[in-house]
Amino acid sequence: GDSVTQMEGPVTLSEEAFLTINCTYTATGYPSLFWYVQYPGEGLQLLLKATKADDKGSNKGFEATYRKETTSFHLEKGSVQVSDSAVYFCALMKTSGSRLTFGEGTQLTVNP
């Protein structure tokens, strides 16, 4: 079945450091890929998405590129802020349905 694997966490960085959170997936066909973020005490909210190979999703300084050859969708940000501290989830959605399959989540803590 479909699955999403994220890098093991948690991740702790200093402010202004470069962030990469790895995400790889297993799925048949051509899924759409998402990154969701969960701030403390809140539900998930969409951070960015990409619907086809080589698409780049971007939002709030975060970017991720849909790499079909490596089945990956790694999340990057050039300079993190304390306010980016949250749990980040990679997810996929098959084109034939609307359910999301999530990775394990990665806790990011950014220290001043």
Add this chain to the structure above:
Amino acid sequence: DVKVTQSSRYLVKRTGEKVFLECVQDMDHENMFWYRQDPGLGLRLIYFSYDVKMKEKGDIPEGYSVSREKKERFSLILESASTNQTSMYLCASSPASNRATEAFFGQGTRLTVV
């Protein structure tokens, strides 16, 4: 502003109780979902619904049931709560589409079964 509202933020229930978790969305979405969130396991789909009175099992339906009598409301039912159902429960909704669309999430209900 789109909104998915879960009736409780925190619940404490006793083993064996019947528990109802309620979710309401105001976006006229066709699809609604219940997930549970556990550390190290991410979100796992319990049940989902594509239409009123329709329901489909997700990946971990055992011990749960659902009800969708109205389009805006999707209820998760724990028939006889057990301690291994202590978790964070998240409701989500999304519009029907043949393309990938964003799902909107509620704030979650943290359920503790004692």
